[in-house]
Amino acid sequence: MAIVPISIYGDKILRQKALPVKEVSDDLIRKIKNMFDTMRNANGIGFAANQAGYRESIFVLDLEGADGYEKFKPIVMINPKIILQSDEKSFKEEGCLSLPNLHANVLRSDIIKVSYMDTDEKEVEIEAGDLLARVILHEYDHLIGKMIPDRVAEDVKTKLSAELANIMNREVEIEYPITEG
Numbered sequence: 508m509a510i511v512p513i514s515i516y517g518d519k520i521l522r523q524k525a526l527p528v529k530e531v532s533d534d535l536i537r538k539i540k541n542m543f544d545t546m547r548n549a550n551g552i553g554f555a556a557n558q559a560g561y562r563e564s565i566f567v568l569d570l571e572g573a574d575g576y577e578k579f580k581p582i583v584m585i586n587p588k589i590i591l592q593s594d595e596k597s598f599k600e601e602g603c604l605s606l607p608n609l610h611a612n613v614l615r616s617d618i619i620k621v622s623y624m625d626t627d628e629k630e631v632e633i634e635a636g637d638l639l640a641r642v643i644l645h646e647y648d649h650l651i652g653k654m655i656p657d658r659v660a661e662d663v664k665t666k667l668s669a670e671l672a673n674i675m676n677r678e679v680e681i682e683y684p685i686t687e688g
């Protein structure tokens with residue numbers, strides 16, 4: 508088990524676009540395991556590679572702790588692509604391990620279709636709704652360098668600015684290892 512420090516808002520890697528994965532190597536499997544360990548240690552339900560300091564286009568999901576998803580198996584999505592987003596959208600509160608203690612309502616599509624490669628290098632396509640769709644869209648955003656503050660209205664972002672500054676300066680209480688900044 509290896510827990511790695513989580514990148515925090517302001518870290519450059521969170522603004523970089525992820526690099527496509529060509530093959531699922533042993534090194535990649537090791538990184539994926541570290542991502543699960545790090546996410547679970549911080550009680551997260553979704554986690555993108557750049558949050559763990561990795562450049563690859565990967566995120567992991569583990570929704571077993573969420574209401575209605577108890578039987579849901581953990582998923583690894585490699586090179587994910589959002590191929591459909593419903594016009595019907597909803598606001599719901601989101602948090603992010605790279606934005607400790609911050610919460611904001613984010614507008615996202617209710618239903619999406621996503622394609623990705625699994626760890627057996629097979630192409631998979633799934634339709635997702637509700638929480639699953641939201642978590643996938645949130646993690647996909649990380650892979651294109653976007654985060655919650657980029658998905659809220661300008662006035663909301665202004666209201667969050669003091670909190671964001673505190674996070675960048677690491678002036679918040681965080682119960683899991685983070686980067687030094």
Ligand code: ZN
Pocket residue numbers: 602603604605645649
């Ligand atoms: Zn996040």
